[in-house]
Amino acid sequence: MRQTRTRLSASLVVSSLLAAPAISGEITVYSALEDEEIAAYLEAAQEAMPDLTVNVLRLSTGNLGARLIAEAGNPQADVLWGFAVTNILNPAIYDLLDTYAPESIDDLPEQFRDADNRWFAPIGYMGAFCVNTMRLEQIGAPMPQSWADLTDPAFEGEIVMPDPGSSGTGFLQISAILQGAGEEAGWQLIQDLDPNMAQYTTSGSRPCRMAQVGEYTVGASLSFVAMQGIEQGFPLEMVIPSDFAGFELEANALIRGSSNAEDARRFLDWTLSESAAQVYSENKALITLPGVPRSPLAAQAGLPDDLSEVLFPMDFATSGAQRDAIIERWRELVGR
Template sequence: MKSWTHLSALSIATLSLAAPAFADELTVYTALEEEEIAAYVDAAQKAMPDTEINVLRLSTGKLGARLLAEAGNPQADVIWGWAVSAMMDPQILDMLEPYAAKGVDVLPDTFRGGDGKWFAPIGYMGAFCVNTARLEEKGLPMPTSWADLENPAFEGEVLMPDPNSSGTGYLHVNAVLQSMGEEAGWAQLAAIDPNMAQYTSSGSKPCKSARVGEYTVGISLAFTAMQSIDEGYPLAMVFPEGGVGYELEASGLMASSDNKDAAKAFLDWTMSDEAIGLYQTYKALITVPGVDASKAAEAAGLPADISTILAEIDFVEAAQNQTAVKAAWKEKFGR
């Protein structure tokens, strides 16, 4: 029996799967979306019946802040599905120890740390979620690029995540800056700022607000767009010209864990055939060679070769510049 406990003061959700008795208990920190966590943990719990898997879900920024706040007394055994650009913070890497999960050797070097401290079989990518019904009602043109969102007709019709609290927000900002160059990138973000109705703390909220017709464009996640289209919402998934931002969702073993056997077993499961099969249901970006996207992804318009739409992202640069970029963004656009 699954039970969710929401602690609104910390904006977290703790997932716990109850069972009669467990030999071990595992604490996992993640920034994965709630919709997918439940499915993954349900399967992992069945694969590890003697281990109680407790999951703490936080947004990307809040997860990093919690880990740093707990540095003197770490509480997590595993970091699971967290933005690699956040995980590459030297203070975070110091908390991890190398571990080669079973099956990780199939991943190209780009998707695992050279020091063995992280690996990423999955990732997420950005997209514009455009409500086609509202677009037609208001007589607006379909946006296909960031520049299209400068149109004054979109005033108050666009939502975007705040990069200071959302990994999705940083993904988009970083892609604009890296693909356009810093000066042109900041100018582009400034040009669309007057049309922004709100900057949200959640990466999926802009798409969820757009799909129900509250706004026309939600700058958000491809995963949420695909899910929304599959559920019948009047939504189009648009990948902006010039390259869409993406992020790797990395996992690693906490050096401080006092239950490393269970932690390693869980990390092994995240690379299992069962886990990879589930990724096909939820992820637009799977780094395991030879794994196809889901039928829902294809139906929503995800190209067979997603490399044709991805921006060229330097994740080392993204990690190194993250603090400065977030500070600059807050100064320019924070509300």
């Protein structure tokens, strides 16, 4: 586990957050959640479970999936936390998960949990454009409202988006375009966007952070990163694409063969608790647990109360089944 410890120290040293004087349990958690989210959630988890030490390895969605598959013969983690459902549906990953129904699982609508209790998703994320309004004015381009608008030559070299092969955010964006426009028109739109792309990042949040500081005009990224930037006072406007606003569910699961299964189940129970829901409401735009109030950041950024008004109805099973083929095709056409 030396590599895991090294990555922890570089990304998020969670042991120090959740260590207690009298330790009764310790688990290793793999997560694709953003660092800021993990820190906020674990602060609440510490209050609820002060006797549990949680060691978290945070990786991008694509890298985490590859690690899980590589460790299939000798699992190194106990819990999978905040991982894209599209990726979980990959049989090579799905088969690594054990069945577990948390205490409050019946509170979660059926469409947000696995019929065989291999995973459940109390939260999700949605794609959004982070538009730097000052830079937009400088280049003289109109405010983009759709993916099609981003093909305007005025945006040449002014857009950044995530690589769908390494980022779950990038993959949901490409999937939404293909499902919404159809294969032929969708791939054509993706190719038409490419000349305006300055780069494709490995992180789903980085495009927004690059736009907020004025490196580029538009970062195709995540809604919650846009909401954070607006709240922090950056010259940002969040735009939910009017044509294909993709979203993804972030699922939790017990990894088969866990040597700390009892404590892993405690942690999974907590992720559906009122304690966790309170922190979700402060950080997420998409929460599947009933009765959780909308984030103040979401209201400030102008998200509607009913997200079904803006979200494209994603077919996660299709996305999961076609993931490898989509990524291969994307790399053939526009990958750099």
